[in-house]
Amino acid sequence: MLIFNTQNELVSHLTSVSNAATSIGFVPTMGALHQGHLSLIKEALLHNTIVVVSIFVNPTQFNNADDLAKYPRTLEKDIEKIKTVSDAIIVYAPSVDDIYKGKTISQHFDFDGLENQMEGKFRQGHFDGVGTIVKRLFEIVKPTHAYFGEKDFQQLQIIKKMVSKFEMPVNVVGCPIYRETNGLAMSSRNERLSEKERNQAAIIFKTITQAKKLFATKSAQEVTEFVAKTFEKQPDFELEYFQIADEATLLPCLRKNKTKTYRAFIAVFVNKVRLIDTISLN
Numbered sequence: 001m002l003i004f005n006t007q008n009e010l011v012s013h014l015t016s017v018s019n020a021a022t023s024i025g026f027v028p029t030m031g032a033l034h035q036g037h038l039s040l041i042k043e044a045l046l047h048n049t050i051v052v053v054s055i056f057v058n059p060t061q062f063n064n065a066d067d068l069a070k071y072p073r074t075l076e077k078d079i080e081k082i083k084t085v086s087d088a089i090i091v092y093a094p095s096v097d098d099i100y101k102g103k104t105i106s107q108h109f110d111f112d113g114l115e116n117q118m119e120g121k122f123r124q125g126h127f128d129g130v131g132t133i134v135k136r137l138f139e140i141v142k143p144t145h146a147y148f149g150e151k152d153f154q155q156l157q158i159i160k161k162m163v164s165k166f167e168m169p170v171n172v173v174g175c176p177i178y179r180e181t182n183g184l185a186m187s188s189r190n191e192r193l194s195e196k197e198r199n200q201a202a203i204i205f206k207t208i209t210q211a212k213k214l215f216a217t218k219s220a221q222e223v224t225e226f227v228a229k230t231f232e233k234q235p236d237f238e239l240e241y242f243q244i245a246d247e248a249t250l251l252p253c254l255r256k257n258k259t260k261t262y263r264a265f266i267a268v269f270v271n272k273v274r275l276i277d278t279i280s281l282n
């Protein structure tokens with residue numbers, strides 16, 4: 001398996017092996033890979049001649065220094081996991097300097113308001129950081145298709161918006177959420193949970209599944225109250241937000257409109273570990 005640590009080496013390799021018929025599938029990650037990431041890689045392998053996976057914990061998208069410091073870094077294990085899928089994957093694992101060239105700062109983006117909801121409200125500057133790194137990685141890798149998990153649905157919509165605004169020649173593909181058997185959405189942050197917390201965290205998916213059922217007959221406000229009450233009864237959990245939003249604009253649903261598709265979004269702390277999840281309501 002080829003592993004590159006600098007963009008110069010990666011670009012010169014990709015240039016030497018590409019021709020007009022080459023399709024590059026790209027899976028950007030921050031490492032601590034799990035089955036969800038591997039499913040994105042498998043999807044990329046099905047539809048492309050070359051697959052590149054980046055592993056880079058991007059400092060500019062963290063609004064909390066402690067969260068950045070504690071983010072799991074497991075490069076060796078990640079490479080072993082990628083090998084179980086295919087030896088032909090190209091891994092790009094750059095240093096902060098290779099990406100940011102001494103200026104570890106974000107570009108400022110206008111994503112037509114998508115960036116001001118939910119994660120954007122609670123994680124100041126997060127989507128500027130995500131936009132900065134994904135744009136830079138797209139410029140380096142020049143993918144034909146790029147694969148992102150729907151767990152970070154707001155991120156997915158923002159990346160689609162960025163690609164459209166900057167007219168980037170890449171097809172952004174959203175892939176279904178991968179879940180543990182108890183329903184917990186797979187996330188690199190799950191590694192920071194104890195066995196007991198992982199089991200308890202099943203309440204997140206259970207609650208949003210109940211919210212989905214309720215939304216068939218109740219208003220967004222009533223469903224939101226139900227979720228708030230559910231978490232009030234859970235001393236080990238702290239609900240940061242629950243929001244039912246229009247899938248396209250991400251604006252909160254104030255009154256149901258049959259022509260729109262809705263999605264529920266949730267962020268919960270379990271012993272200082274922040275977990276997010278989402279479910280389609282249509």
Ligand code: PAF
Nearest residue numbers: 028029030058130133152
């Ligand atoms: O979803 C992630 O893991 C990150 O936000 C991404 C897209 C790799 C950018 O750092």
